[in-house]
Amino acid sequence: MSTQQLTAGAKKAIPIVLGYLPLGFAYGALASLAGISLPFIVMMSVVVFAGSAQFISVSMLAAGAGAASIVATVFLVNLRHLLMSASISTYLQKFPRKSLPLLSFWLTDESYAVGCCELNEGEKSHLYMLGLFGTAYAGWVSGSALGGIFGGFFTSTNAVLTMEYALYAMFIFLLVIQLTEKKLLMAALVSGALSLLFYLYIPGTWYIMLATMTTATLGVMVEKWKG
């Protein structure tokens, strides 16, 4: 019975795994080109498990950014999970509390998107969700290990540029699916313009945090002002 639940959940993770394998590979390959050794490449996937954050940290490391600015940027990039964690928690009231530390560790944009759809369709057990989330995790870790091992073969500039674009394609996808309201579209445009301005005129990598926090604050102010 319990194995059945795990397997049923795992099957639902197949589309996520198909996306995570190449993306994880690209991360592993870029990290190895940035001079990070295989154990650390895999370790990051095992303990962090956040695609965007890992890509950003690799490109910031390659650019010689400081540890504080990397961790701060990663924190900001991951703040979006606060909302996902808050929203999915309403479905998990009946789950054993000891399953929450692991389920929340496995919460990603993709597992959230698929997980919420599944939970919307009807009640699911914690084992089902663990099977779904855990399989996605296994896909990400395997992809990044393969990238760390075989990525060294792709040393041409063209291959690196192509793999690096995987990150932007993923960001574009995540942005587009979240543009569900006019105010969010406006926020994306404002933040895009601000980040470009900050990027061009402020040295370092703080432009992401500055643009994001300014935009969110402006958004709240405009909402208050409009009533």
Added chain:
Amino acid sequence: MERIMLIILGMAVVTYLPRFLPMYVLTRLEIPQIVIDWLRYIPVAVLAALIVPGILTADRQIHLTLNNAYLLASIPAFLVAWRSKNMMFTVTIGMAVVLILQHL
């Protein structure tokens, strides 16, 4: 190599807390509405802030030419993401366009 270890552990902490805390605590603690409103903007704002300089610049300068493969690939990537709502298609098409443009 201690530095990379420290960075990875720091990243692990700042990644886990936003995932774990709301799920675990929310049933007992109410988040003020203004904080929720502010947080609502973060996901799209941070993604836009990552994308725009990434595809519009090279070496900290605006790079608006037909040689900019990232910019050109982002047009079909946007369209595919919007129409298909499928991450794998979006990433595959985007990477394919970058690859093709480099061999033209």
